[in-house]
Amino acid sequence: xxxxxxxxxxxxxxxxxxxxxxxxxxxxxxxxxxxxxxxxxxxxxxxxxxxxxxxxxxxxxxxxxxxxxxxxxxxxxxxxxxxxxxxxxxxxxxxxxxxxxxxxxxxxxxxxxxxxxxxxxxxxxxxxxxxxxxxxxxxxxxxxxxxx
Amino acid sequence: xxxxxxxxxxxxxxxxxxxxxxxxxxxxxxxxxxxxxxxxxxxxxxxxxxxxxxxxxxxxxxxxxxxxxxxxxxxxxxxxxxxxxxxxxxxxxxxxxxxxxxxxxxxxxxxxxxxxxxxxxxxxxxxxxxxxxxxxxxxxxxxxxxxxxxxxxxxxxxxxxxxxxxxxxxxxxxxxxxxxxxxxxxxxxxxxxxxxxxxxxxxxxxxxxxxxxxxxxxxxxxxxxxxxxxxxxxxxxxxxxxxxxxxxxxxxxxxxxxxxxxxxxxxxxxxxxxxxxxxxxxxxxxxxxxxxxxxxxxxxxxxxxxxxxxxxxxxxxxxxxxxxxxxxxxxxxxxxxxxxxxxxxxxxxxxxxxxxxxxxxxxxxxxxxxxxxxxxxxxxxxxxxxxxxxxxxxxxxxxxxxxxxxxxxxxxxxxxxxxxxxxxxxxxxxxxxxxxxxxxxxxxxxxxxxxxxxxxxxxxxxxxxxxxxxxxxxxxxxxxxxxxxxxxxxxxxxxxxxxxxxxxxxxxxxxxxxxxxxxxxxxxxxxxxxxxxxxxxxxxxxxxxxxxxxxxxxxxxxxxxxxxxxxxxxxxxxxxxx
Numbered sequence: 001x002x003x004x005x006x007x008x009x010x011x012x013x014x015x016x017x018x019x020x021x022x023x024x025x026x027x028x029x030x031x032x033x034x035x036x037x038x039x040x041x042x043x044x045x046x047x048x049x050x051x052x053x054x055x056x057x058x059x060x061x062x063x064x065x066x067x068x069x070x071x072x073x074x075x076x077x078x079x080x081x082x083x084x085x086x087x088x089x090x091x092x093x094x095x096x097x098x099x100x101x102x103x104x105x106x107x108x109x110x111x112x113x114x115x116x117x118x119x120x121x122x123x124x125x126x127x128x129x130x131x132x133x134x135x136x137x138x139x140x141x142x143x144x145x146x147x148x
Numbered sequence: 149x150x151x152x153x154x155x156x157x158x159x160x161x162x163x164x165x166x167x168x169x170x171x172x173x174x175x176x177x178x179x180x181x182x183x184x185x186x187x188x189x190x191x192x193x194x195x196x197x198x199x200x201x202x203x204x205x206x207x208x209x210x211x212x213x214x215x216x217x218x219x220x221x222x223x224x225x226x227x228x229x230x231x232x233x234x235x236x237x238x239x240x241x242x243x244x245x246x247x248x249x250x251x252x253x254x255x256x257x258x259x260x261x262x263x264x265x266x267x268x269x270x271x272x273x274x275x276x277x278x279x280x281x282x283x284x285x286x287x288x289x290x291x292x293x294x295x296x297x298x299x300x301x302x303x304x305x306x307x308x309x310x311x312x313x314x315x316x317x318x319x320x321x322x323x324x325x326x327x328x329x330x331x332x333x334x335x336x337x338x339x340x341x342x343x344x345x346x347x348x349x350x351x352x353x354x355x356x357x358x359x360x361x362x363x364x365x366x367x368x369x370x371x372x373x374x375x376x377x378x379x380x381x382x383x384x385x386x387x388x389x390x391x392x393x394x395x396x397x398x399x400x401x402x403x404x405x406x407x408x409x410x411x412x413x414x415x416x417x418x419x420x421x422x423x424x425x426x427x428x429x430x431x432x433x434x435x436x437x438x439x440x441x442x443x444x445x446x447x448x449x450x451x452x453x454x455x456x457x458x459x460x461x462x463x464x465x466x467x468x469x470x471x472x473x474x475x476x477x478x479x480x481x482x483x484x485x486x487x488x489x490x491x492x493x494x495x496x497x498x499x500x501x502x503x504x505x506x507x508x509x510x511x512x513x514x515x516x517x518x519x520x521x522x523x524x525x526x527x528x529x530x531x532x533x534x535x536x537x538x539x540x541x542x543x544x545x546x547x548x549x550x551x552x553x554x555x556x557x558x559x560x561x562x563x564x565x566x567x568x569x570x571x572x573x574x575x576x577x578x579x580x581x582x583x584x585x586x587x588x589x590x591x592x593x594x595x596x597x598x599x600x601x602x603x604x605x606x607x608x609x610x611x612x613x614x615x616x617x618x619x620x621x622x623x624x625x626x627x628x629x630x631x632x633x634x635x636x637x638x639x640x641x642x643x644x645x646x647x648x649x650x651x652x653x654x655x656x657x658x659x660x661x662x663x664x665x666x667x668x669x670x671x672x673x674x675x676x677x678x679x680x681x682x683x684x685x686x687x688x689x690x691x692x693x694x695x696x697x698x699x700x701x702x703x704x705x706x707x708x709x710x711x712x713x714x715x716x717x718x719x720x721x722x723x724x725x726x
Contacts, residue, residue, distance in 0.1 A: 009151065034597040035590050037559040086556040094555060098563070099513060105561050 003058070003065040006130075011065075014127055015058030018072070021119045022051035043083070047076050047120065070131050073124035080120030087113035178225030178314050185223045186318060187259050190216040194265060194389050194683035199257075199296075214324040217680030221246075221259045225314035231305060237272035237283025239312060241606045242620045242697045246315050249293040251308040256296035258289050260315045265389050265681045266292060269697035270620055281698070282619055320680055338374060339420055341686055342366070344676065351670045353611070353663035358720055361713050362415070364670050367690030368710040369412030371674075372405055372703060373424035374687070380431030388674070388691065388699035391684040398704075399446060400520075403432060403460030405703040407467055408710040414471035415714055422473050429468055432461045433480045441507035443487035452510070453502045455491050458484050459520035466527040478531065485528040488521050489540045496547030498522075518548055519567025526574040542579045545571050549587035565591045566632035573635035576642065588636050589654060595629050596661050607696060608671060611664030620695045623672050626665040627692070627708035633662035634715030641722055666716055669709045672696055 003011065029044035050072035057065035087109050095106035149157075183203055190198035190212040197216060212218050229239055229247065240247070247258045263269055263284070272283025290301040297304060345363045348355050375383040382405055385394040409425035412418070436446045440453050446461045447453035462484040465477040491499045491509050500517045501510035522544035529537040548568045569588040572581065595613060602610035605617040612621030613629055640655040673692055679685035692705040 033560055034594040035559050040559075090556045099515075108561060109557060
């Protein structure tokens with residue numbers, strides 16, 4: 001299914017959401033994290049750029065909107081799952097290893113994990129479901145001339 | 149439900165939320181009273197003995213007793229207040245708001261002074277320890293008001309009408325006749341309190357001077373020195389308004405306070421402070437050092453010894469020897485250093501407990517101890533010249549700043565590293581560790597993000613390190629971070645003098661962090677504080693409170709603050725000598 005044939009409200013909604021999350025991620029990392037670390041900074045830049053590009057493309061109903069959103073959602077989902085796993089695992093580990101200091105650290109890491117989950121795991125997963133499998137898109141393209 | 153209906157529903161809900169927020173804010177915001185009312189209270193020995201309300205500067209009907217201190221608090225705002233326990237605790241701004249109660253046509257006020265004198269702020273809910281309290285204690289507020297109104301607190305709670313009241317202190321003056329002489333331990337020939345130096349109306353980073361900070365050291369040191377008894381024990385925890393010693397003792401903090409007294413005795417060249425320091429130190433060396441297997445450590449009589457007491461005692465003893473107060477502590481230094489080295493693992497980490505019965509270390513880690521042990525061994529090497537001490541300190545620092553704090557997110561979350569930064573500085577001239585310096589820099593960068601600006605909270609918290617606008621800022625975190633900033637600054641200034649200019653920009657940031665924290669701490673030092681609220685103002689003069697509203701005085705509050713001031717004096721001398 002081409003982007004122009006998809007539900008207009010969903011397209012605009014996902015476009016706005018992607019732009020908002022892009023700003024949220026880049027702003028959160030570069031404005032609120034106290035120090036710079038290339039691992040997190042690079043990840044935030046990748047997520048920010050991909051979601052911003054996807055958001056603009058969806059709102060503009062551009063031809064590349066669908067493949068771009070698919071790539072963006074897939075990359076963000078993978079990075080989001082890695083981040084979520086790292087945060088949850090660290091919360092468990094730090095509370096076990098560092099005792100008194102670690103308990104408050106575990107709470108903070110747990111809260112951060114809960115905070116990022118909707119934006120970098122749930123949202124891209126829902127977008128991928130909305131876009132459907134790539135095979136269906138190819139099949140649609142093949143039968144499209146018959147429709148017209 | 150159709151999508152259009154859902155959108156309309158959500159839109160309506162959003163509009164409702166906006167209106168609700170505006171309405172709630174307007175309802176609970178302070179409104180200016182129609183006429184100015186001043187609550188005048190008369191205080192004696194920290195207790196309120198009289199009160200009257202002055203409206204529009206009406207002439208006083210009755211003069212206060214000559215022996216009473218008089219304070220005037222003006223009502224500058226009023227707002228609704230719900231007494232329900234669920235919301236009451238956070239309904240008042242600590243140190244600024246009080247409560248007005250009305251019942252059967254009678255009105256009473258629980259003013260800020262009343263609530264400070266009863267230590268009601270930040271006592272509503274206590275988490276783990278009294279230092280971690282938040283919210284106003286509802287029972288105390290009701291007690292204060294019911295006493296004034298002559299009704300039972302439960303009756304007042306059920307039938308009374310309450311308002312939040314913002315107070316502004318207008319003036320306070322001491323008694324017209326001199327108070328009774330303070331009951332300080334005269335048998336040790338304690339000198340009479342020195343005349344109070346005039347301090348600026350508000351201490352800021354801009355008006356810190358050597359004379360001012362030196363006076364802060366003197367006040368803190370005299371306060372601690374007065375609290376050391378003949379056996380060398382401190383008054384560990386004191387309720388300042390009542391001048392009452394509270395239960396509990398902590399030997400690592402005893403050791404830390406002894407360290408500061410040694411620093412202060414040297415800086416001030418004061419025999420009274422030095423004698424108090426040596427009494428406290430001899431308590432450690434002669435009564436608290438016990439067999440820990442083949443070594444000797446500072447421990448209570450129990451089965452388990454922890455290394456924090458030994459590490460901080462070692463820091464104190466090295467300062468006593470370094471400053472020439474008493475060279476006889478050298479053997480104790482060697483014994484404690486030997487114990488600490490025996491507690492170190494191959495990877496540099498320290499095992500924080502020792503089982504005195506099984507004669508074996510216990511491999512557990514607590515807050516602070518590894519940093520304290522590392523610093524202690526680094527200082528010990530200057531006294532003993534023993535390469536094993538230096539190597540142990542070097543390995544401890546490498547561990548603390550390397551693999552000891554390495555996990556996903558370790559750049560964004562830190563423990564308490566003020567001892568670690570001091571160890572970096574201590575070792576820099578002998579075994580400079582650039583990784584550890586970077587770690588300390590990152591920790592300070594993180595701390596600077598937590599340092600509060602003047603307009604971020606309703607409190608006088610510029611320079612403090614806080615967790616948000618609702619919790620009154622603690623003083624000791626500012627002191628300990630200031631000590632650590634001074635240590636980092638020491639390294640950065642040294643590097644600049646050596647011609648390495650790469651960190652000059654950071655130097656200015658750390659200096660500002662340090663001086664803002666110092667100004668915050670000195671603003672809250674009891675110099676002399678609101679003396680009318682203290683049972684014995686002389687006994688608490690120079691002390692450092694837990695926070696602007698927590699007037700429990702613990703010995704480590706004065707220690708960290710005093711050591712920070714000494715650091716600043718050292719930095720001032722160093723930068724002045726360029």
